[in-house]
Amino acid sequence: MEIERDKHTSLLAETIPIVDLSNLDEEQVSRAVVKASEEWGIFHVVNHGIPMDLIGRLKEVGAQFFDLPETEKNAVAKQAGSKDFEGYTTNLKYVKGEVWTENLFHRIWPPSCINLSYWPKNPPQYREVIEEYTKETKKLSERVLGYLSEGLGLPREALIQGLGGDSTEYVMRINNYPPDPKPDLTLGVPEHTDIIGIAIIVTNEVSGLQIFKDDRWFDVHYIPTAITINIGDQILRLSNGKYKNVLHRAIVDKEKKRMSWPIFVDANPDVVIGPLPELITGDNPAKFKPITCKDFKYRRLLKLPVE
Numbered sequence: 001m002e003i004e005r006d007k008h009t010s011l012l013a014e015t016i017p018i019v020d021l022s023n024l025d026e027e028q029v030s031r032a033v034v035k036a037s038e039e040w041g042i043f044h045v046v047n048h049g050i051p052m053d054l055i056g057r058l059k060e061v062g063a064q065f066f067d068l069p070e071t072e073k074n075a076v077a078k079q080a081g082s083k084d085f086e087g088y089t090t091n092l093k094y095v096k097g098e099v100w101t102e103n104l105f106h107r108i109w110p111p112s113c114i115n116l117s118y119w120p121k122n123p124p125q126y127r128e129v130i131e132e133y134t135k136e137t138k139k140l141s142e143r144v145l146g147y148l149s150e151g152l153g154l155p156r157e158a159l160i161q162g163l164g165g166d167s168t169e170y171v172m173r174i175n176n177y178p179p180d181p182k183p184d185l186t187l188g189v190p191e192h193t194d195i196i197g198i199a200i201i202v203t204n205e206v207s208g209l210q211i212f213k214d215d216r217w218f219d220v221h222y223i224p225t226a227i228t229i230n231i232g233d234q235i236l237r238l239s240n241g242k243y244k245n246v247l248h249r250a251i252v253d254k255e256k257k258r259m260s261w262p263i264f265v266d267a268n269p270d271v272v273i274g275p276l277p278e279l280i281t282g283d284n285p286a287k288f289k290p291i292t293c294k295d296f297k298y299r300r301l302l303k304l305p306v307e
């Protein structure tokens with residue numbers, strides 16, 4: 001596969017929507033989140049209520065982990081042959097069309113699905129910081145899903161329940177993209193839509209996330225105080241296509257290390273994902289067939305069609 005990279009994406013002045021969550025007019029906030037999700041499938045939130053100090057500590061423990069020698073990172077390595085995704089994986093190689101990244105992946109909520117053997121013991125404050133950040137992102141996620149439910153004309157809990165309510169899994173991913181001497185040959189993450197409900201992302205100061213809209217790629221500019229929210233496949237399907245699952249990719253930098261910390265809000269494997277029944281009318285027929293999350297992911301992974 002040859003990577004086609006437009007040369008001048010960063011010249012585009014347009015930015016993804018920015019929603020100020022401190023606005024006291026809740027209806028205005030709700031409408032802004034809904035509009036951004038319909039048109040872009042991605043937006044920044046500012047004044048989101050998550051302490052910047054906590055975000056700073058999250059970035060610190062992530063960076064410290066990836067700075068460890070390979071042998072130490074391998075203490076939490078993804079198990080070869082394991083069907084599950086949790087653990088540390090590295091993919092740093094100069095092959096045309098390949099990805100240039102190493103990452104750490106593990107569940108963070110609910111407590112019953114946490115496997116601490118994939119949580120680094122070094123740096124020592126890793127666990128405490130992630131636990132604190134989990135609580136904050138869960139609140140933010142529920143707030144955003146509440147607005148998106150209202151935008152469907154449904155009670156605030158509708159999408160939270162659609163994603164499985166208390167069984168919804170939160171998954172931490174930390175992506176590390178070291179400087180890449182041959183950035184034209186590689187991508188950090190090839191283009192994809194997230195297979196989950198929503199993603200809540202912070203990054204370091206190096207921009208690199210790009211999204212596809214109206215036939216072109218746009219840079220998602222780094223805003224120090226913002227958190228970026230992506231709509232994934234599960235919300236597209238639950239909303240019967242109203243909210244867009246944004247197509248995105250990450251490019252790498254020749255000189256600077258880029259890092260990102262997405263949290264994925266993900267229905268558990270047994271949850272059936274299809275348009276919420278209340279949305280379906282003669283005028284709005286179902287655009288998707290209900291399917292368990294497990295089957296949906298399996299088919300997407302193998303690139304099989306999903307109705």
Ligand SMILES: O=C(O)CCC(=O)C(=O)O
Pocket residue numbers: 173175188189194201203208209248249250259260262
């Ligand atoms: O690195 C980024 O900004 C985004 C990474 C991403 O899309 C993913 O991990 O799914």
Ligand SMILES: [Fe+2]
Pocket residue numbers: 192193194248
């Ligand atoms: Fe993604």
